[in-house]
Amino acid sequence: MxxxxxxxxxxxxxxxxxxxxxxxxxxxxxxxxxxxxxxxxxxxxxxxxxxxxxxxxxxxxxxxxxxxxxxxxxxxxxxxxxxxxxxxxxxxxxxxxxxxxxVDIDPATxxxxxxxxxxxxxxxxxxxxxxxxxxxxxxxxxxxxxxxxxxxxxxxxxxxxxxxxxxxxxxxxxxxxxxxxxxxxxxxxxxxxxxxxxxxxxxxxxxxxxxxxxxxxxxxxxxxxxxxxxxxxxxxxxxxxxxxxxxxxxxAKLEKLDEWNQRRRVVASAYRELLAPLDAQPILEPEGFESCYHLFVIRSNKRDAVRNALLQAEIECGIHYPVPLHLQPALAYLGYRAGDFPASEALADTTLSLPMHPHLDGQEILRTVQVVTTALPLSTEPFPATPSRNASPVVGTASSGA
Ligand SMILES: Cc1ncc(COP(=O)(O)O)c(C=O)c1O
The missing domain is CATH 3.40.640.10 (Type I PLP-dependent aspartate aminotransferase-like (Major domain))
Known part of the structure; x- marks a missing residue:
C-alpha cells in the first residue's frame, strides 16, 4: 500500500x-x-x-x-x-x-x-x-x-x-x-x-x-x-x-489545528526514536523551540539511495530544497557562486523529507523507517562538511507544494 x-x-x-x-x-x-x-x-x-x-x-x-x-x-x-x-x-x-x-543557515536547524x-x-x-x-x-x-x-x-x-x-x-x-x-x-x-x-x-x-x-x-x-x-x-x-x-x-481546519499539530509531534517523536540507531541526522529541535512539523527532515550523504528505496516501496518523500536560492537561475543576477553558503549547500545535498501528516498511522511510520533502514545502515561515515554539488531531481507530490 x-x-x-x-x-x-x-x-x-x-x-x-x-x-x-x-x-x-x-x-x-x-x-x-x-x-x-x-x-x-x-x-x-x-x-x-x-x-x-x-x-x-x-x-x-x-x-x-x-x-x-x-x-x-x-x-x-x-x-x-x-x-x-x-x-x-x-x-x-x-x-x-x-x-x-x-546569509547562511545554522546546519543543525x-x-x-x-x-x-x-x-x-x-x-x-x-x-x-x-x-x-x-x-x-x-x-x-x-x-x-x-x-x-x-x-x-x-x-x-x-x-x-x-x-x-x-x-x-x-x-x-x-x-x-x-x-x-x-x-x-x-x-x-x-x-x-x-x-x-x-x-x-x-x-x-x-x-x-x-x-x-x-x-x-x-x-x-x-x-x-x-x-x-x-x-x-x-x-x-x-x-x-x-x-x-x-x-x-x-x-473549519483552524478548529483542528492544535490537535493536528499535536499528532504531527507524536509522529515526529516516533520517527526520532526509531531512527535513533541510524545515521539519519533529523533536523534538531532545540530546547525552547516547538516545531509544528510541517516537514520531518532527515539528512544523509546516502540521501539519493534512501529516496530511491522509499519510492520503490511506494512511500512518497520530498527534497526541500534541492537547489539553494543563491544557485537558482532566477537569482543568478545577484552574482553568488557555489561555495558561498556551505551550510545551505550541504543541506540541499543531503536533505530528505519523510511522510508527515496528522493521519499517518503507526504501521506507516514503521514501514517507512524499515525502508530507510535498508538503505541507511548504522553508518560510521562522517557527515560531509562541504559535499559536492550533485544534481538531484526535484521530488514532490501534487499536494506537497512548496
Ligand atoms: C517558506 C515559504 N515562503 C513562502 C511561501 C509562499 O507561499 P504561497 O505558495 O502561498 O505563495 C511558501 C509556500 O509555499 C513557503 O514554503
Whole structure:
C-alpha cells in the first residue's frame, strides 16, 4: 500500500460536515470575496496566534511582498534572508524592487545563523549598511528560527523584521513572556494557506499577522486596491484578497489545528526514536523551540539511495530544497557562486523529507523507517562538511507544494 507524503483527504473527512454548513452560509450570503467568513477567519486566526491583527491576502508570497511594502521597504532597498528556503521568500523581495542579500543557515536547524547574520551586518561599510532595511528569517520546516535574538539584532541595526511563517502555523518559541507563536514576534508574520500547509485551504490563501495597527491598516489597503470605501482609493494597491470559500475551509481546519499539530509531534517523536540507531541526522529541535512539523527532515550523504528505496516501496518523500536560492537561475543576477553558503549547500545535498501528516498511522511510520533502514545502515561515515554539488531531481507530490 502506498504511503502518502501528505493526506488532505484524511483532513477533509474530519471537516466535511462543518464546511458543508459554512458553504450553505456562503451561498446564502452570496458574499464571495471578503465578508463574514473572511472577517471571522481573520479574528479567529488572530485569537489562535494571540496577535492584535490578521489581514488575509491571496497567498503567502503576497503576504511577504505586501508586509514588506507596508513596512516601507521598496525599490533600491536590500533585504537579508536565507538561501535555504522556497523561492517565494526571495521572489517577494525582488517583486518590490529590492535586492535579496543572503546569509547562511545554522546546519543543525536549517534556520538563519545568528553569527552569519551578525558578521554580514558588521562587514558592511556604513554606506552599504544604509541600504539594508529588513531581515526575513524563515521558520523552515515548521521549526521557529531564533526569533527573539533576531529581534534584538534587528533593533540594534534599525531593521524591520518580517517572519516568513509560511511553514509554521502553530509553531512556538520560548520568550521572556512565555511561549509565543511563530509569526507574532517580528514587525509582521507572513503565512501561506497553500493546501499542503499545516493550515491549508482548498486553493491559495495567505495572511499577515501583526501587533501594529498602522501596519495592519497599510496591509489591508495595499491588498484591496488602496480602498477607503468602495470607490475611494488612498493608493493604487493590489487585488490580493482571500475568498469566502477558502475562509470557510480555513475556519473549519483552524478548529483542528492544535490537535493536528499535536499528532504531527507524536509522529515526529516516533520517527526520532526509531531512527535513533541510524545515521539519519533529523533536523534538531532545540530546547525552547516547538516545531509544528510541517516537514520531518532527515539528512544523509546516502540521501539519493534512501529516496530511491522509499519510492520503490511506494512511500512518497520530498527534497526541500534541492537547489539553494543563491544557485537558482532566477537569482543568478545577484552574482553568488557555489561555495558561498556551505551550510545551505550541504543541506540541499543531503536533505530528505519523510511522510508527515496528522493521519499517518503507526504501521506507516514503521514501514517507512524499515525502508530507510535498508538503505541507511548504522553508518560510521562522517557527515560531509562541504559535499559536492550533485544534481538531484526535484521530488514532490501534487499536494506537497512548496
Ligand atoms: C517558506 C515559504 N515562503 C513562502 C511561501 C509562499 O507561499 P504561497 O505558495 O502561498 O505563495 C511558501 C509556500 O509555499 C513557503 O514554503
Amino acid at each position: 502506498k504511503i502518502k507524503f501528505v493526506d488532505l483527504a484524511g483532513q477533509n473527512l474530519e471537516i466535511s460536515e462543518r464546511v458543508a454548513a459554512e458553504m450553505d452560509a456562503v451561498h446564502s450570503a452570496t458574499s464571495y470575496v471578503g465578508g463574514h467568513q473572511v472577517e471571522s477567519f481573520e479574528r479567529e486566526f488572530a485569537e489562535f496566534l494571540d496577535v492584535k491583527r490578521v489581514v488575509a491576502v491571496a497567498n503567502g508570497t503576497d503576504a511577504l511582498r505586501i508586509a514588506l511594502l507596508a513596512l516601507g521597504v521598496g525599490p533600491g532597498d536590500e533585504v537579508i534572508t536565507v538561501p535555504m528556503t522556497f523561492i517565494a521568500t526571495a521572489a517577494s523581495i525582488v517583486q518590490i524592487g529590492a535586492r535579496p542579500r543572503f 536549517g534556520n538563519m545563523s545568528l553569527p552569519a547574520l551578525r558578521s554580514f551586518l558588521e562587514s558592511l561599510p556604513r554606506n552599504e549598511r544604509r541600504a539594508v532595511r529588513a531581515i526575513v528569517p524563515v521558520h523552515l520546516y515548521g521549526l521557529p528560527a531564533q526569533i527573539v535574538e533576531l529581534k534584538e539584532i534587528a533593533a540594534e541595526f534599525n531593521l524591520k523584521l518580517v517572519e516568513d511563517a509560511c511553514q509554521a502555523h502553530g509553531a512556538r518559541v520560548r520568550t521572556a513572556d512565555g511561549m509565543k507563536m511563530a509569526g507574532t514576534i517580528g514587525d509582521a508574520g507572513c503565512f501561506s494557506f497553500y493546501p499542503g500547509k499545516n493550515l491549508g485551504a482548498w486553493g491559495d490563501g495567505g495572511a499577515v499577522a501583526t501587533n501594529d495597527e498602522e501596519v495592519a491598516h497599510r496591509v489591508r489597503s495595499l491588498s484591496n486596491h488602496g480602498r477607503l470605501s468602495h470607490y475611494a482609493h488612498e493608493i493604487c494597491g493590489y487585488n490580493s484578497r482571500l475568498d469566502s470559500i477558502q475562509a470557510a475551509v480555513l475556519r
